[in-house]
Amino acid sequence: MSRFLKTLLIAGLLASPAAAGKLNLGRAALPAEVAAWNIDVRPDGQGLPAGSGSVIDGEELFTDQCAACHGDFGEAVGRWPALAGGHDTLAEERPVKTIGSYWPYLSTAYDYIFRAMPYGDAQSLTPDEVYQLVAYILYLNDAVDEDFILNKENFTSIALPNTGSFRLDDRDNTEYPAFSRGVCMTDCKPSVQITGRAIKDTASNTESE
Numbered sequence: 001m002s003r004f005l006k007t008l009l010i011a012g013l014l015a016s017p018a019a020a021g022k023l024n025l026g027r028a029a030l031p032a033e034v035a036a037w038n039i040d041v042r043p044d045g046q047g048l049p050a051g052s053g054s055v056i057d058g059e060e061l062f063t064d065q066c067a068a069c070h071g072d073f074g075e076a077v078g079r080w081p082a083l084a085g086g087h088d089t090l091a092e093e094r095p096v097k098t099i100g101s102y103w104p105y106l107s108t109a110y111d112y113i114f115r116a117m118p119y120g121d122a123q124s125l126t127p128d129e130v131y132q133l134v135a136y137i138l139y140l141n142d143a144v145d146e147d148f149i150l151n152k153e154n155f156t157s158i159a160l161p162n163t164g165s166f167r168l169d170d171r172d173n174t175e176y177p178a179f180s181r182g183v184c185m186t187d188c189k190p191s192v193q194i195t196g197r198a199i200k201d202t203a204s205n206t207e208s209e
């Protein structure tokens with residue numbers, strides 16, 4: 001069928017009385033389906049599930065499920081990403097950006113690990129397991145002691161070392177007004193003087209000024 005006919009057909013369907021107000025396509029998502037999608041965890045702790053996990057338990061789980069790629073101490077194996085270290089490297093030519101050296105919010109670690117890890121078996125971890133892993137990664141980054149237990153309640157009290165180096169994007173209020181001022185198009189400068197040229201003056205391109 002030509003694209004034109006298809007478009008007409010779809011337009012016709014949409015305009016039909018049956019579709020008025022309601023498309024009669026699909027069905028409303030079930031609460032369990034919405035919950036399965038709604039897994040984001042935010043810097044203020046919104047979205048964190050109930051649960052807790054210790055550094056000690058995290059070490060065992062990390063060794064089993066993560067160390068093959070990320071290294072026993074988060075130092076990375078081969079070219080897989082490092083999860084620890086890199087402190088004081090941010091100003092270097094090749095900064096090592098890890099959860100400890102670079103990330104502004106711990107919530108991203110929780111969100112990301114639950115959402116995407118272990119690589120190839122995403123979303124297989126329970127909330128307690130994710131708390132354990134995040135606690136262990138904090139320990140690897142010298143942010144907590146080995147007897148530390150991370151839970152929903154103390155989560156937002158953990159500050160990562162680099163948090164203060166991030167600024168809110170305020171370009172809406174700063175750059176945008178500066179760049180959207182009216183632009184002068186005529187007689188903007190009293191006199192124009194040429195101060196440099198892309199090519200050296202030669203007889204053929206020298207203009208009389």
Ligand code: HEC
Nearest residue numbers: 065066068069080081083097098099112113117118119133
């Ligand atoms: C088979 C290898 C593999 C395993 C096992 C694995 N990861 Fe990963 N991990 C990756 C890869 C690859 C990335 C980068 C993915 C990307 O950038 O899209 C990554 C990224 C990450 C990141 C983000 C790093 C950053 O700075 O961007 C975290 C945190 C993480 N993994 C934690 C874990 C944890 C915790 C486990 C164990 C439950 C785990 N990973 C198991 C391969 C693995």
